[in-house]
Amino acid sequence: MRGVSFALEQGETLAIVGESGCGKSASALSLTRLLPPTARVSGSIRFLGEDVLGMTDQELREIRGRQIAMVFQDPMSSLNPVRTIGVQMEEMLRVHLNMSRRQARARSVELLASVGIPSPARQMTVYPHQLSGGMRQRVMIAMALSCEPKVVVADEPTTALDVSIQAQILELLRRITEVSKTSLLMVSHDLSVVAGLADRIAVMYAGEIVESGPTTRVFDHPRHPYTLGLLACIPRLDGPRTETLRSIEGGLPDPLARKSGCPFAPRCAFVMERCLVDPPALEEKALAQVAACWADLSEVTVAEVAAPVAVSPSAASRANGHVLLSVADLKVHFPIGTAIPFRPRPVLRAVDGVSVDVPRGGTLGIVGESGCGKTTTGRAVLRLVEPTSGQIRFDGHDVAHIGPDELKALRPRMQMVFQDPYSSLNPRLTVADAIGEPLVVHHASQRGALRPRILELLEMVGLPARLASRFPHQLSGGQRQRVGIARALALRPSLIVADEPTSALDVSVRAQILNLMRRLQDEHHLTYVFISHDLSIVRHMSTKVAVMYLGKIVEIADRDTLYSNPQHPYTQALLAVVPVPDPQIERGRRRAPIRGDVPNPANPPRGCRFNTRCPHAFDRCFQEEPELADLGRGHRAACFLAKPEVAKDQLQ
Template sequence: MPLLEINDLHTHIRLRKGEVRAVDGVSFEVNVGETVGLVGESGSGKTMTGMSVLGLLPTGGYMPRGEILFDGVDLTKLSQSQMRKYRGNDIAMVFQDPMTSLNPVLTIGDQIAETARLHLGMNKTDAEARAIEVLSLVGMPNPKERLTYFPHQLSGGLRQRVMIAMALTCDPKLLILDEPTTALDVTIQAQILELLEDLKDRLSMAMILVTHDMGVIAGRADNVVVMYAGRVAELAPAKELFQMPYHPYTEALLASIPPLEGAIPERLYSIPGLPPDLSTDLVGCRFAPRCRYVQDRCRVEEPPFETPDGYPHPFTCFYPVSAPDRIPVKIVRRDQALSKTGREAIIELDHVVKEYPVTKGALVQRKIGTVKAVTDVSFSVYRGETFGIVGESGCGKTTTGSMIVGLEDVTDGDIRFKGKSIIKDGGHYLKSVRRDLQLMFQDPYASLDPRMRVKDILSEPLTIHRMGTQRERDVTVARLLREVGLSPTAADRYPHEFSGGQRQRIGLARALALQPDVIVADEPVSALDVSIRSQVLNLMKDLQAEHDLTYIIISHDLSVVRFMADRIAVMYLGKLVEIGTEADIFQRAKHPYTHMLLDVVPEANPEVELAKEHGTVRGEIPSAITPPSGCRFRTRCAYAQDRCAEELPDYTKFGDEHYAACFFPMANAPRFAEAEAVS
């Protein structure tokens, strides 16, 4: 008998006007020790399905039909007091954002111990001992000491470990994980996923993994449930689903992912339109308005969820995808060895340093240290190219971008725009060219003023720079909205009235308002679904060609950087460790840190993911206040020797545009083969 059996589950949410059918007839099973992945776009119902299992519904939420059988008990029939016996004990959940889920005024020790006291009836001493035990279980460094820490004192990866430890306090049989790695760096993500896999095997837990990252699903899920508009579109074993998806929606999701290997497409496939409004009556196939295989029957008749004759797994489609139907891809050719001849350097960084003082004291503050955010970084960006900067959080990539656009002062060194220093003339030149250097922020919701309409947000820079009359500015706003794929009528709406992808388009329109030469895009698609991400990336490429833009893309998503960038700089703990063309970095990487980043990027290929060795990521990132001597990566490097601690490695040239700072560069080898050290 399955541990969890969901049969024809319906979860509705009452609104002032109408009702949202968030989950509309979902059925699947989870067996003991099995991981089931729930994937789909935002609004597909995957998170609401997980919340329904725990009975954690929003205001107005209820389940009019369906069964949720856990160990043979129908959870939908239980009262709230009865559900508390299962919630936290037998079924636990790890929420998406640990910073908002953890209480900021309580220590992590108190928060974990609270679970043990409430559900296990432990006294304070035993609960504290249990907290230390589960923190050790999830690999928390110095667990006894960390009990006294508050959430803000921990990194994102350690906070996520606390959330997992809290969920494991009562040894649950089922663990539900809602986007557990979305906001994490690729290396921390790999550590968390390896930890979860290890815990599942050691504790014989079942897991439901809710995510929009198909790469995460490929390497961790036994079975995959693809959801769309509150229904199951396709259900299959992971390997089977990735090799041959039958539902057009599944195929489109996979085609929207930037590839990490092989040819680079000129454009990513993007699913047209938006998911349907679940508060309206839907007729026919829910994916029909966005499907490239749609027929008249699809618009009037809803396909059943079944396994047709001759097919290995169930799906909801009258006209399933077959191998010859696969979405065609046009390949773009890139120079693999870019030449500086005839190329104009529009941005030049010359031994740039950025340091922040660390002070102590309530009334009289004294300097006790220095955060070495960026140390001796030099590179050039050519006009018209896309330059990528990658690395973990704290590597200095965002600080570097902020210095380029003048939002951060430079401690030492120089930054030149079109050959002139923007920092050595008292800032006069920077003020004159500020309109030519624009920043596209990571979080469009936080960077757009919620009290301003879109037309005011877009016209504000035009007003500040005294460009045009009010009528001319209104015309410019309408043009900008059309250029980023929005209707001019959006000008009268507020930011909260738009989806995440639409807000990112507004952020891009704002960056374009002053017709800049350079746009620094800081994690421009990190918070977006895979389908929306492909739309924004394609849009950025189109606008680059149309306006002759130069992009500096800052990201920890290497697949995005590979798709967009001509050249890539890899940063670690404030230092530039490697720079080269896309092919140099992805096929001929020399620095061990670059190899580590590449090895842990999740790919939408179960065979590749399952072949990867665990333990690729070593240790924690050192403090930028007291970075290691010599090579800063040496404390996490498998190939470090005594020389690495004593000397700072200089850059060695490996190609026309390829440089790496390493005494023992890696051999040219397939990315997933065992690495070799070369002296």
């Protein structure tokens, strides 16, 4: 990180946005000098006029927690696991504010209540692991607020949380900054998340701030090509759907390599000769908006850049009526706890009766929050986990019941792309070995033909041939994911199950991978099962979408029907909480529509599984479970209140 300057005023919210390794967390940590001792920090950091860098440790401790409080990404590792919430909260108050035990206790309960924790007095006696992720993050926020700090630094506070919980935490942060006039410094990789919260935004790239300004101005008229690219490459729920996403080509620069000129030049669409030699400085481009770029972007708009380049034949038009994969009443139960003789063993119903058809050439999107069973469904389809009951028919084969030899023979036709490109590649195998393995296992290539086929696959996924001899740790996240895709393609499958293939990737790389998957689908007539928690990405990729909640499909329809006319309250709520990169829309939202947490899947509620969180729940929902009822035109929803599609047509 070098030459970073920013100012935070009383009661203001500043968001620092950037991709991994851009130095955004380091900027935040340096405020209270929490960086590791190997970091060399120069420049000045002034807090209320005092120089933080010149402070003694004693003075620093006084500021940390008391004046500047931190909220981290992972609340589990920031809370002490062996002490109760109450003890940890009281300790803060007693150390910093010299409160008595009684006072501290009363104040802690008050604080927990203020961050929306139900029955706060009771929660004081629980240990961190007994709380859900969202609740833990609330506790962290309550602790950060306990000493009424002037500044709260929140480092990716919602990244580890589900969308519905993320909306609740964002709303909480917004309320706090409004009520207590606390300044908030928020660090995030996601522009949409900060859109509704931040007054000003600073975009960082490769250790430098490349653009900063008032939120609305930065979103409406970005003046740096990187900001422009970031905004253009996010598939949006509120805009028209495009076939191809704009992507920022290339990858993040190596932070250890020194380069001359603008660090963004190799990926920039507006690059000029000057950019390669002369690093641009921040200059005022519009009122209060600065950007470090030689080009003049005042005439360029995000919508123009995001517009589709070329319209390829859409997958939907080719998706003929033939069903490639048909799943009927699939159940996957995992035994939990200890077996007691003569008693049924308790089971976790990870997938509890899923039925779905996937047409050849189409893409089925499965959306849901963590613990809804979407990953298990995907794995059961490929029989990577054993289904407990149900039928899986893949092109005429009964996948659920065939023997190991038949299964092995079927493997080449159905493949998987994994979420985490770091753990899905064996660290001891080179890229060529990893891609070549399926070919070797199935004797699909002659000895001499193996190498050319590997090179062909590398080219297919847009990787240079020289990477063939590299080991996974020498590749970037995006490159690794391309290797994962090449491995899945090696045997020319007809079905690919992609389990969150982009959620571990940086925003600018995400669009590249999505475009690649779309292109490959067109070129190789692939059928996808695309699993994701991100509704906007699913909309971009899918022809048909299933929404899952606690092991069941609650709503399923073709893409446009589902997004334009969601019938299940859970789908409606999910659509309402997806952050949109538009400050106007985000500010207009006031209440997070789903309260509470996802119930424990081992012990789902009686009746409708969504009844604990549903705003419309009535008596019947607590007694019987709604069937996945047909609403017409292939639209099905498991809700008593769902209205048939046909009726709507007649109205029109």
